[in-house]
Amino acid sequence: MSFLLEGFLQDLKIEENNLKDFFDEYRSLNTAIGSSEKDYDQILTGYGTQELKFTIGFLTNILKNIKKKGYQIIDTVFDSVEHSGEFDLSVFFGNRIIERFSSDQSDEMLVRIYTLRRVLNALLIMDDRLNYIKYLIEFVKHIKDFYIKFPSLLGENYKNASDFYQFMYMYSLKIHSDDEKAVGYLIKGYNLKKFMIDEGILPYPEENNIFQIINIVGSYLQIEDSFLSLILDIDDYIKEFVCQIKDLKEYSLKKPSVLTPYLQNPFKKYINQFLTNIYILGFEQEYREVVNTLPDVVSKDHRLIIKINEILLKENLKEKKLKEIKKEIEIAFNNFSSEKKENVLYVFYNAYISVFKENKEEIKRLKEEIKTHIKKLKNPVSLNVPLFRTMNILGEKEKALNLANETKQKALITGKKFLANAVDDYIQLEF
Numbered sequence: 001m002s003f004l005l006e007g008f009l010q011d012l013k014i015e016e017n018n019l020k021d022f023f024d025e026y027r028s029l030n031t032a033i034g035s036s037e038k039d040y041d042q043i044l045t046g047y048g049t050q051e052l053k054f055t056i057g058f059l060t061n062i063l064k065n066i067k068k069k070g071y072q073i074i075d076t077v078f079d080s081v082e083h084s085g086e087f088d089l090s091v092f093f094g095n096r097i098i099e100r101f102s103s104d105q106s107d108e109m110l111v112r113i114y115t116l117r118r119v120l121n122a123l124l125i126m127d128d129r130l131n132y133i134k135y136l137i138e139f140v141k142h143i144k145d146f147y148i149k150f151p152s153l154l155g156e157n158y159k160n161a162s163d164f165y166q167f168m169y170m171y172s173l174k175i176h177s178d179d180e181k182a183v184g185y186l187i188k189g190y191n192l193k194k195f196m197i198d199e200g201i202l203p204y205p206e207e208n209n210i211f212q213i214i215n216i217v218g219s220y221l222q223i224e225d226s227f228l229s230l231i232l233d234i235d236d237y238i239k240e241f242v243c244q245i246k247d248l249k250e251y252s253l254k255k256p257s258v259l260t261p262y263l264q265n266p267f268k269k270y271i272n273q274f275l276t277n278i279y280i281l282g283f284e285q286e287y288r289e290v291v292n293t294l295p296d297v298v299s300k301d302h303r304l305i306i307k308i309n310e311i312l313l314k315e316n317l318k319e320k321k322l323k324e325i326k327k328e329i330e331i332a333f334n335n336f337s338s339e340k341k342e343n344v345l346y347v348f349y350n351a352y353i354s355v356f357k358e359n360k361e362e363i364k365r366l367k368e369e370i371k372t373h374i375k376k377l378k379n380p381v382s383l384n385v386p387l388f389r390t391m392n393i394l395g396e397k398e399k400a401l402n403l404a405n406e407t408k409q410k411a412l413i414t415g416k417k418f419l420a421n422a423v424d425d426y427i428q429l430e431f
Helices: 004-031 042-044 049-084 087-100 104-128 127-151 154-175 179-198 210-222 225-231 235-253 255-263 267-279 282-291 300-313 318-335 338-356 359-375 382-393 397-413 417-430
Strands: none
Touching: 004 127, 004 154, 004 179, 042 087, 042 300, 049 087, 049 104, 087 104, 104 127, 104 154, 127 154, 127 382, 179 210, 210 267, 210 417, 235 255, 235 282, 255 267, 267 282, 267 300, 300 318, 318 338, 318 397, 338 359, 338 382, 359 382, 382 397, 382 417, 397 417
């Protein structure tokens, strides 16, 4: 039992110094390019009298409630703050809470730790990378000090370790761009949470590894298989996902509210992407089991994407059925966001090109249609893929290859490694 926590402590000590060094470099780089560090303590300067009065009153009540009820209400506090999407206010309130509860008593240390968790989540949502590193350093310092002072509080130390690995995964993936290290932290976090569930430290299935498995499978598709094949048995993770979804569904018969987060964004979006991924990987049986267990989680855009893939991979009369589904897509687009439109069109156009590639007139018409959608959707990067494929088929090989390479670079810069890999695949197959 202590073995996992001792490993956690060693990771803390190593990463505390690494994070400090990287933060100094990252801040210097931001200063050099004219990007300033956002000061969340100044956000009230733009408030009007009534808004300022309400915010200060709200903060006063928050501090009183925490004083009375302790760290257990921290999540409820931040849920109420973030209900209207004001994540910058979460950072401001977080700073005030950390200042107010500053002693080394276990309860006040946990107030700061729980607060830092929520501040880090808010910074991730706002994509404030510089402040994310800054507060991550504080989080690491606090949970290290807490473990050293209160090693017997195993439940809280295990929770801190689990959060540490999750935050380090996001840091390694999004900021440090070290995919292999990110996967390493992801797997450590998965194994630790599995241990906590098995030992009854966390209440299963309310607490589960569903989110971690989604990230592991996503990583499998974005990193070279030669690396991941050494450390991942993807079949086991996908089967575990199906098992946990079924257990969660069964538990919801007693407590219906447990399903609510999974049926709302962003979690619903993550699950739909996961379902697309396992379908692509060939786990059709597991895909069907999840869809049958939680039919309400499946979004309309996901159903269209799977339907397009099934036409391409299984159906006869592909030309006719692709033209038929296009009408269905056009109707559905009335209620789709730009992101959903881009995702569906990317799959549809690439399938359409693969089926109609010998029909030059149809490809020529399709090229203009794709260009029209690119303008409407304000230059979605992924739609450059079917565009350069049509250009190549129509004999514009040099222009097509230039666009393909440009698309790959944009995909890498924006962290869309799956898209960058798809560009590579099309270049090797078609150029």
